[in-house]
Amino acid sequence: MAASGNTRKQPRSYPDVPSRIYLMGTCLVDSFYPEAGMDAIEFFRQQGIEVIFPQAQTCCGQPAWNSGFEDEARAVALTQLAAFEADIPVVVMMGSCTGMMVHEYPVMFANTPHQAQAKALAERTFEFSEFLINVLDVQFENIGHTNSSGAGGDSVQDSVQKVALHTSCSTRRGMGLAAEHMALATRLPDVHVVEPERVTECCGFGGTFAVKQGDISAAMANDKARAMAATGATVITSADCGCLMNIGGTLDKLAEQGECQAIPVAHLASLVKNAMDTSKVVIGRHRSSTEQPGEEGAQ
Amino acid sequence: MSARNNILARLRAGQTNQTTASSRDELPPLATLPEAQWRSRFMELMAANHADIVETTAQSWQQTLADELNKRQVGSLLLANRAETGALKDTLAAQASAVALQVFDSSVEHWQGNPGSMRSQLFSNTDAGLSYASAVLAETGSLVLETGPQEPRTLSLVPPLSIIVARESDMVSGLTDYMAGRAGKAMPTNLLFVSGPSKTADIQQTLAYGAHGPKSLLILWINDVASSEEASS
Amino acid sequence: MSESNMTQPNFIELTEAVNREEHEFADMASRHFKVRAQMALENDTLRASFRGASDFLQAKRKSVFPDQAELEDLRDRGEAARQRSLANLPELLELLETNLTANGVQVHWAETATQANQIIHGIMAANNAKTVVKGKSMVSEEIELNHYLEARGIECLESDMGEYLVQLAKEAPSHIVMPVIHKNKQQIAQLMHTRATTPDGEPVPYSEDVDDLIGNARAILRQKFEQADVGVSGVNMAIAETGTLLLVENEGNGRMSTTVPPIHIAVTGIEKVVRSLTDVPELLTLLPRSATGQLITTYVNMISGPRKADELDGPEQVHMVLLDNGRSKMFNHPDLKPTLQCIRCGACMNHCPVYARIGGHAYGSTYPGPIGQVVTPQLDSAGGLGANGDMINACSLNGACGEACPVRIPLPTLIRKLRAESVAPVATQHDGTLHANGAGRNRRMKEALIWQGWSQMHRHPAVYRLGTRAMTLGRALMPGKLAPWTNTRSMPKPAAKTLHQLAREAGIASSATSTLTGKSTRTAEAKS
Known part of the structure; x- marks a missing residue:
């Protein structure tokens, strides 16, 4: 899917392992690959990470944005700003939607009342594998x-x-x-x-x-x-x-x-x-919460 | 003048809209190649670009030239009109007697008082031209030629064999140092970097030499730096 | 010319083959973008040529940038150097003019392509010049100089090997650095054999050997260099402080064109100026590496004036034509200004998967590939967004061009922005800011309504959930075909339930606020 065109990789800062995350399913996963979303939810819950799936989420707005319909895209993006309002990391099931939220939202809302909100969301939004590797440092034993x-x-x-x-x-x-x-x-x-x-x-x-x-x-x-x-x-x-x-x-x-x-x-x-099913999952990174996971690993 | 003024006016209008110029003006200078690697890098790159390098000394380079002309069976050589040309002609006349020598000492339109004939002479009847590099760039494997009365532009361009005399003592690390060193000095009409014989890969990415300029480049490399032998090993 | 020899290709058949290619090109050029693209996709020979060239040039570039960190550092410098020049563009142009004039170079300014052509023709007419030999110049292609001069009885001969072959074929360049990249050597052998004549007036002997082909072209072109009245060239950089025109090339035709004829006319865009010699190394380090994977080109020629009184050769007149043709407008556009950073290396097209499939001619523009998609609609002479709407959609926004660009032009971002400009609503067009040529020209009622409907659905979560729910329920009723997608792909099937439904059924919390305030929610259930 579409790359944002941000040609210089910006260093990102990653949080400690959070106790709660938002999951952004994305519209394609929602209707065509929902099992992927449920598999991700199952994975996070087994690691003791609470998943919040806002029912108010829809689409990141990319289809319209990349087609040049900026106003139409912005209105949809605004819905996501509201859906993922709390200061909790957002894990996104697709890379292109992550890029949209991380790189394009700050551009899209520049010089609007939502500028700061868009920037804050961008900073706490992570692609699925990015989150598993850079935030969790997941290993499979x-x-x-x-x-x-x-x-x-x-x-x-x-x-x-x-x-x-x-x-x-x-x-x-x-x-x-x-x-x-x-x-x-x-x-x-x-x-x-x-x-x-x-x-x-x-x-x-x-x-x-x-x-x-x-x-x-x-x-x-x-x-x-x-x-x-x-x-x-x-x-x-x-x-x-x-x-x-x-x-x-x-x-x-x-x-x-x-x-x-x-x-x-x-x-x-x-x-x-x-x-x-066949491995014990080990989280390599420090957990930020005092709350410890109850049970871990496979059934 | 109106086109000029219109263009500049539009650009000035755009300039006032710009927030800031690049904030990264003050990057540290580009890293340059350590001196110990200059010679080997130059030799390596020139060889890769199909130039022939013959090493010689300040004392014997004229003899080396004569040997190369004989070896390559060069029929005619064009020389620039320089202080040493008289002595060089004598050496070549003695040591490479089969080579017809021609000195580039009148304008291209009035070749030896014969209007119009010079171009055809240059294009059709000259096998080789002898040029002198004013500097050598190690990092890119380039010879610097400065055109002028003693270094006509066509001398290193039209004859199929271009011979360039270069001195190791004229070597600098590369473009960055060379350009910094030139700052404030007058420019020749053509400042040329030559990094091999003429070539093209326009037909199916296949490299062919001798596209429009010289088919071969011969460098007479004068080893005039004491440590050059060690550095190259 | 032993026609009795059975292995010798038949001259008439080869002539027909070459003529057929010419007609195919002319036919393609007359069509719309989508048809051109389709024709290119169906031409296996053409696709093999572009695929081979893309793979080759990508590998070559990679080999000269072995260190990723060094490459990124060089790109930072390249970008900074270009932005530094652009930040001071009007001052640098004036400084350039002053110093070129002091060096004896005559400076001309052209706002439009027509003005540039008139200036060049005027110089020729004043000197009674009848023949032109051209070094490689994309700006001269941009202004269609050959066409203009030939209509006025002047013979223009391209001397870059690729350009020469393209001219012989009566086609146009398909790449800005390697103009004849679209033909293989068999096609070029046929072309040379049937259309070129040796200086002795004989047909060039048939050979597929590249050394032979180049040797034959060399012999033909040398004679032309010797006789031409004027040499026309482009410029890679113009150095303001020294009044210098810098040209890079491998073949020597650039030097020939600027050295041998008595008049040299350089034509270039106003964006090519840099301040001083010390700005050169950063850009010169990037240009040949990015273009052809060379550390440096065979020749770098810095021209600072015509022949001096005591010099023995070189042109007696040097002219510099500075062309705007939309560039000052790009300079004023708040988002599209980086277009002017381009150093015309061609790396973006060498890395573009669309270019690799359809080739340069499908774009129908002087500049093909990603930079062509960005530059073309902004040139005054190219019809704006109205005439180039399909071209800017021929991009998957995959970012390969942006990653390859040595001066970090955010090409995908610019392409996206041009799409926005091309469908801008009336209110945006009149918002008081500058817009690209033809802004709003591709806004179609039907598409606008689709996106407005899409936006309404996706900005109201309840409507969205209803809609997606309906789709899952109606999945059995989904059509099995939906062109163009299903022409080459299976029809994607919606799942039985959406993730929204599944998450709700699994008791996954929908909101974070309730847990923050400590209220009992379904989250607790979910954790049990």
Whole structure:
């Protein structure tokens, strides 16, 4: 999905492990990948982090903003400012929406009465993998299998999934979180991360770009899907559901035409949730709250 | 004058709208290459850019030139009109007698009193031109030529073989130091950085030498710095 | 020319192939953006050329920036250097004019493309000049100088190898640094063989060997350099304090064009000026590395005047034409000013996944790729946003261009801003601030209504929840096809329940305020 165009990575400051967070599901997750949101909620709750899911949240406003309809986008963004009002970290399920809230909201509300509020929200908004790596420093201690995780493992066993990681353009370039994304994927147990050719290249989604310039978008999606298929991955993951929908949908079509195997897609949060079945989750960072988690780990 | 004034007026109007100029004017100067690596870096880059380097000394470079001309079977050489040209001609006449020598001592339009013939002479009947570098840039592997009566612009451009005499003692780290050193000095009509023979990769990214300028660049490298032998090892 | 030889390609067939390419180009150029893009996408040869070139140039650039931290530092400096120059643009232009004039260079100012063409033609007419040999100059492409001069009986020959080949093919450059990037060497071999003649008047022998091809072009062009009345070039930087024109190149045609003909005319945009020689290293360090992955180009030529009295060669006249053509307007725009930071390296197009797929001609503009999408609608001569609406939408905002830009132009942000300008409502157009050419020209009633409806739904959470709920309930009724998405993709299916529903059913707290005030909420249940 769309990268903000902020070309210099700004150093961000990260809080201690909070006792409560907001979850911003995003509109795509809401209607098309809700299980990813529930998997994330389940993960946080098991770590003793209370999740608040404002029913008043809708969409970050990006589709209209990127199409040039600034007033329409601003009105929607204002709804999110209200929904995530309290001074609690916001974890966002998609990188492009994170970029919108972190980089674009301060621009969008500059010289308006909401300027300070937008800036404050931007500072406490984090993408899912960014939060797990930089705030929680999450680790998975294998309790089920003996195989070590991650790329570069000496032997890949049957139980190990070959995962093709697609870091969206907004996560990679807009937010500068490619390393965090990769870190989370490689920390997962029983996961072997495979890299497609031209890994940094856009999948062709780009929001309304896929509709307004359908032919170009389709050509890009085809190349990306074929590169994904060539890795022999058993699952494709990302933290941007627009990309997943685009790549997965294209693979479905290619499979229909007998050109390659269909490959299931899953949000990173779902892989994290799966990992909890076989691993003990360890939070590496200091917790800010006096409140300690009750129970931890797998059932 | 109206176009000028209109453009400047619009720019001035825009200037008053600007909040601040860049706040990062005072970045520290670009890091420069340590002197110990100058020579090796230059040699490496020039070799990578298909230049030939022949090392010689201040005493024997004219002889080296004669040897190279003989070796390469150069038919004609164009020389700038410099103080040492007379002596050089004598050396070459004795040591490279097969080479026709021509001195660039009259204007391009009046080649030896024969109007109009110089360009065709230069374009068609000159195998090599001899130039003198005024400085050497290590970081980019570049030779600096300053054009003038003793360094005509076409001398290092039109003949298929460009020979440039360069002295190690004229080496500086690179662009930053060189430009800082030039500040306040008069500019020649052409200040040239030459970093190899002419080339192009316009056809399917395939590199070809001798696009429009010299096909070959020969550098006569005068080792006139005492420690140069050690530094290069 | 042994036509009896069976392995020798047939001259007539090759001529037809070259003519066909010319017609395809002309046909494409006459179409709308979307059709052009589609034609490019369907042309496998073209796509292979651009994919190959993009991969090659990306790898080359990477090889000269091995250290990421150093690259970021250099980009900071490049950006600062450009912004420093722009902050003082009018003063620097005046200083440049003063010093160029003192050096004997004649300075001309042109507000429009037509004025620039008239100035150049005027210089030629005053000197009875009939032939022009051109070094590479994108600004001369921008003002369509060749067309203007040829209509007035003047022969213009491009001398950059790529530009020469493009001219021979009767096409236009498809890249600002590598103009003939869209053709492979077989196509170029056919082109040279069928359309070029050696200085002896013979057809150039057929060869796919690049050294042969370049050698043949060299021989042809050398003769032209020798005979031309005027040389026209662009400028990469103009140095105000010394009155100097700086040109970078590899081929030597830039030096030839500015050295051999008796008159040299340089044409450039007003944004290219820098203050002093000490501003040069930062930008010169970035330009060739970003463009072609070279530490430096073969030649860097700093021209500070025509031939002096005691000099033996060089042009007797040097002219500098400073072109506005919309640049002073860019300078005044509060958001679009960074457009002027550009140093025309082409790195943005080399890294653009859209450019890699459709190539330069599909954009239909002098400057293609991301910087082209930003510059073109702002040039007075290019029809503004009204004529370039599709072009600015041909971008997924993936940010690869912004990441590659050596002077940190926020290209995706500028493209987004141009979209906003192009659909700006009437009230915004008349808000008293400056807007880009053709602001509001692409605002269509239907699209505006869709976004207004979308906005209404998403600013009212209850309406949004109702809407998404309805979609999940009606998921079985969703159409199986929705072009263009489903032309190449499966139809995404809404989930049975939204995350809003699932979270509510799981008893996830909706608001933080209640817990802050200590009231008993469903959060407590959720934690049990």
